[in-house]
Amino acid sequence: MIRADKINRNYFYPDQFRESAADFLTAYKLEKEISCPDSKNKEGLKDKRSRVCRFCHRKYQHSIVTFSNDAHVFSELLGNRYLVSDFECDECNFIFSKYESDLANFLGIVRTVQSVKAKKIPKFKSADKKLEAESTQDDNEGNIIKIRRFDGLNTVFQFDEKKQETIITYEKNPFTPLNVYKSILKMALSIVDDRHLEDYKFAFEYLRTNNHDDKYSGFALINSYSMPLTFQYEQPAGMLFRKTNNNDNLFTHVFSFSALNQIFQIVLPFNRQDVPHYTVPGGVNVLWCPPLFDEDNEAAIRSIHCNLHNLNSTERLRHQKESFVLPGQATYGESFDGSKIIGIDLIREEDNECEE
Ligand SMILES: [Zn+2]
Numbered sequence: 473m474i475r476a477d478k479i480n481r482n483y484f485y486p487d488q489f490r491e492s493a494a495d496f497l498t499a500y501k502l503e504k505e506i507s508c509p510d511s512k513n514k515e516g517l518k519d520k521r522s523r524v525c526r527f528c529h530r531k532y533q534h535s536i537v538t539f540s541n542d543a544h545v546f547s548e549l550l551g552n553r554y555l556v557s558d559f560e561c562d563e564c565n566f567i568f569s570k571y572e573s574d575l576a577n578f579l580g581i582v583r584t585v586q587s588v589k590a591k592k593i594p595k596f597k598s599a600d601k602k603l604e605a606e607s608t609q610d611d612n613e614g615n616i617i618k619i620r621r622f623d624g625l626n627t628v629f630q631f632d633e634k635k636q637e638t639i640i641t642y643e644k645n646p647f648t649p650l651n652v653y654k655s656i657l658k659m660a661l662s663i664v665d666d667r668h669l670e671d672y673k674f675a676f677e678y679l680r681t682n683n684h685d686d687k688y689s690g691f692a693l694i695n696s697y698s699m700p701l702t703f704q705y706e707q708p709a710g711m712l713f714r715k716t717n718n719n720d721n722l723f724t725h726v727f728s729f730s731a732l733n734q735i736f737q738i739v740l741p742f743n744r745q746d747v748p749h750y751t752v753p754g755g756v757n758v759l760w761c762p763p764l765f766d767e768d769n770e771a772a773i774r775s776i777h778c779n780l781h782n783l784n785s786t787e788r789l790r791h792q793k794e795s796f797v798l799p800g801q802a803t804y805g806e807s808f809d810g811s812k813i814i815g816i817d818l819i820r821e822e823d824n825e826c827e828e
Pocket residue numbers: 525526527528529530560561562563564565
């Protein structure tokens with residue numbers, strides 16, 4: 473582990489990211505960091521009648537522009553219960569909630585397996601109805617995640633006896649890739665400082681409508697790091713990095729969001745200061761932030777899976793399969809017959825999951 477000492481708190485990143493981290497932490501500095509609180513606190517929020525929406529720029533107007541809903545700065549379905557804003561009108565909130573249902577389907581089973589701290593832990597059903605997962609609370613055992621298969625011939629569970637691993641494969645529910653991207657962009661634009669909002673004027677319009685989806689395409693990428701299922705960030709948190717030298721051929725801001733066992737990163741598009749760089753041959757360079765952890769996470773992050781998701785399409789994506797490996801030491805006896813297994817219970821302890 474390497475101390476990311478260019479950042480003002482004690483964050484660490486694994487050795488394997490040494491090179492890319494050096495590049496990123498030279499070119500960018502942390503401008504803002506927001507972590508979700510674990511209790512309700514609406515202090516400091518503007519009165520509903522004096523609110524202005526940062527996304528559509530409209531002021532409160534009785535029964536026309538309203539701010540009645542709790543507008544979550546970061547998605548509630550990623551575990552943010554209490555961080556709400558006073559700058560998102562109900563109409564924009566409704567638009568963004570549609571993006572979030574795509575995000576939920578993109579995330580798949582992970583929220584259930586991680587028992588995300590939402591209003592209600594979601595029950596998961598795969599698109600082909602062959603797998604269901606549910607998080608339950610048992611007085612003696614604590615949090616149990618029940619995964620069941622409903623197919624005649626087992627296509628869900630695979631048991632690798634040599635590696636002592638269980639692999640679960642399921643079909644995600646359909647989602648629109650660009651909407652998944654926009655759900656992350658919405659979170660990023662929510663924490664941009666007021667003084668930079670003017671630079672992102674077009675980004676807000678792009679976010680709210682689909683008028684520009686076809687004309688501007690190509691940058692809707694999410695860089696993700698997935699940690700083992702046994703790892704979980706305590707609270708969702710977002711970090712906004714700003715480039716240190718305005719003349720660098722880089723996007724001004726990089727947003728990194730951590731929740732569950734995942735980190736999602738995007739570059740912020742359409743900053744008007746970046747426009748001159750758009751026409752440089754080869755385009756604007758992209759640097760990603762290394763995955764950052766607190767010191768005590770070290771043991772949990774031995775394997776990190778990096779992925780670059782191309783989410784530029786507005787075509788609904790169906791039948792996408794995903795596999796994940798269950799942690800824990802499974803022991804299979806002599807007479808073990810995987811085809812007879814129809815369910816697996818995971819018992820969630822403090823920082824540990826056991827397979828039964
Ligand atoms: Zn609005």
